[in-house]
Amino acid sequence: MKLLEGKVASAAIKENLKNKIAALQSANKKVPHLAAILVGNDPASETYVNSKVKNCHEIGMLSTLVRYESTITEAELLNKIDELNEDENIDGILVQVPLPPHISEKKVTLRIRPEKDVDGFHPVNVGNMVLDYPSFISATPYGILLMLQHYGIETSGKNVVVIGRSHTVGTPISILLSRNNATGNATVTLCHSRTKDLPSVCRQADIIIAAIGKPKFVTADMVKENAVVIDVGINRVKDASKKSGFALKGDVDFENVAPKCSYISPVPGGVGLMTIAALLMNTFKAATLKVEG
Numbered sequence: 001m002k003l004l005e006g007k008v009a010s011a012a013i014k015e016n017l018k019n020k021i022a023a024l025q026s027a028n029k030k031v032p033h034l035a036a037i038l039v040g041n042d043p044a045s046e047t048y049v050n051s052k053v054k055n056c057h058e059i060g061m062l063s064t065l066v067r068y069e070s071t072i073t074e075a076e077l078l079n080k081i082d083e084l085n086e087d088e089n090i091d092g093i094l095v096q097v098p099l100p101p102h103i104s105e106k107k108v109t110l111r112i113r114p115e116k117d118v119d120g121f122h123p124v125n126v127g128n129m130v131l132d133y134p135s136f137i138s139a140t141p142y143g144i145l146l147m148l149q150h151y152g153i154e155t156s157g158k159n160v161v162v163i164g165r166s167h168t169v170g171t172p173i174s175i176l177l178s179r180n181n182a183t184g185n186a187t188v189t190l191c192h193s194r195t196k197d198l199p200s201v202c203r204q205a206d207i208i209i210a211a212i213g214k215p216k217f218v219t220a221d222m223v224k225e226n227a228v229v230i231d232v233g234i235n236r237v238k239d240a241s242k243k244s245g246f247a248l249k250g251d252v253d254f255e256n257v258a259p260k261c262s263y264i265s266p267v268p269g270g271v272g273l274m275t276i277a278a279l280l281m282n283t284f285k286a287a288t289l290k291v292e293g
């Protein structure tokens with residue numbers, strides 16, 4: 001069993017970006033600049049956004065963190081997005097979700113200009129992604145592709161079972177893995193709560209992608225010998241031994257599943273870190289595409 005280490009794979013991507021940014025700098029060109037908006041003080045969101053900002057800094061990318069109290073009005077937030085859309089110094093914009101209930105995530109998503117939508121959440125980007133036109137692929141599915149690529153895991157002709165049909169993970173990764181290109185050509189089965197006999201469907205899988213949001217959902221009896229297991233879950237489970245009182249757990253019963261796998265991604269230290277690398281890739285692309293017109 002080999003671990004798919006997000007730390008190792010994301011470090012390689014970040015090193016490459018760092019060199020490219022250094023080259024821009026020495027050519028006196030503009031350095032990519034990400035604007036991240038965080039509303040409220042949800043501890044998980046704070047961790048993720050701080051990590052995004054820190055990672056920008058590590059590779060020489062500029063970032064601006066815009067913070068608001070959870071009482072900010074929807075109109076104020078939309079105004080800020082308009083301002084960042086117009087700001088020529090800003091290449092990428094992301095608004096961390098979830099947002100407070102009085103703010104429409106849909107309105108916010110639609111307001112960000114598709115050219116600056118480095119999260120790839122705008123319907124224009126989602127549509128372009130589906131049609132295989134140039135687009136921003138959202139961070140989690142893109143991160144999974146980068147992880148598979150880094151470890152040289154072949155997808156062509158493989159049976160992939162994706163568990164979970166969310167807009168942000170299950171649906172886009174199913175589309176991306178089934179398309180006709182170097183990171184696709186898989187036979188994809190997208191499973192969900194109405195799937196009949198999920199364990200036997202999973203046992204057919206060469207690659208399982210677990211994105212359900214339930215700890216220990218994928219158990220050893222569901223996994224074929226030598227399968228590749230990608231765990232996208234990020235569940236905060238009560239754990240009195242941790243300083244925070246919580247432990248981060250994936251969707252896979254790691255202890256019992258790992259011995260059967262050829263490769264498995266851990267949580268933490270797996271796909272989560274790849275999502276950040278993917279965001280940096282998208283922000284770099286947003287900046288350089290603009291330069292090229």
Ligand SMILES: Nc1nc(=O)c2c([nH]1)NC[C@@H]1CN(c3ccc(C(=O)N[C@@H](CCC(=O)O)C(=O)O)cc3)C=[N+]21
Pocket residue numbers: 047048051094095096097098119139140234248267268269270271272273275276
């Ligand atoms: N507009 C928007 N874009 C997002 O991309 C977005 C979002 N909102 N909302 C929430 C989800 C979740 N997400 C993660 C990012 C990093 C880790 C990550 O770095 N995880 C570390 C551990 C972090 C920890 O210790 O809590 C790991 O798995 O090793 C996880 C999850 C981005 N998301």
